[in-house]
Amino acid sequence: xxxxxxxxxxxxxxxxxxxxxxxxxxxxxxxxxxxxxxxxxxxxxxxxxxxxxxxxxxxxxxxxxxxxxxxxxxxxxxxxxxxxxxxxxxxxxxxxxxxxxxxxxxxxxxxxxx
Numbered sequence: 283x284x285x286x287x288x289x290x291x292x293x294x295x296x297x298x299x300x301x302x303x304x305x306x307x308x309x310x311x312x313x314x315x316x317x318x319x320x321x322x323x324x325x326x327x328x329x330x331x332x333x334x335x336x337x338x339x340x341x342x343x344x345x346x347x348x349x350x351x352x353x354x355x356x357x358x359x360x361x362x363x364x365x366x367x368x369x370x371x372x373x374x375x376x377x378x379x380x381x382x383x384x385x386x387x388x389x390x391x392x393x394x395x396x
C-alpha cells in the first residue's frame with residue numbers, strides 16, 4: 283500500500299488505545315518486542331530497518347534524537363509509538379527507570395510520569 287507520508291504510514295500501522303492514549307504498533311517487532319519499520323534511506327539508496335518509536339518521535343516532534351541517547355516509554359509500553367509517551371534519556375537513566383518500574387516504584391496505572 284502506498285502512503286502519502288511516513289506519518290500516514292505510522293498512523294495506519296498503529297492502533298490508538300483510547301484508554302491509555304498509546305499508539306500500539308501493529309507491524310513487526312524485534313526479539314526484544316520493540317517496533318520496527320522498513321523505510322527508504324535517501325543517504326544509503328536502499329531500504330533500512332529502523333525502530334518505529336524512534337522514527338515516530340523524530341517525525342512528529344520534529345526533533346532529532348542525539349547520538350548515544352535513548353527513548354524511554356513513559357507509558358511502560360514498548361509497543362507504543364506515541365511521541366508524547368516518549369522522552370529522550372541517557373542509557374544509564376533508561377536502565378534506572380526500567381529497574382525502578384520492575385520494582386514497582388512508579389505508577390503502573392497507565393499514567394504518564396513526567
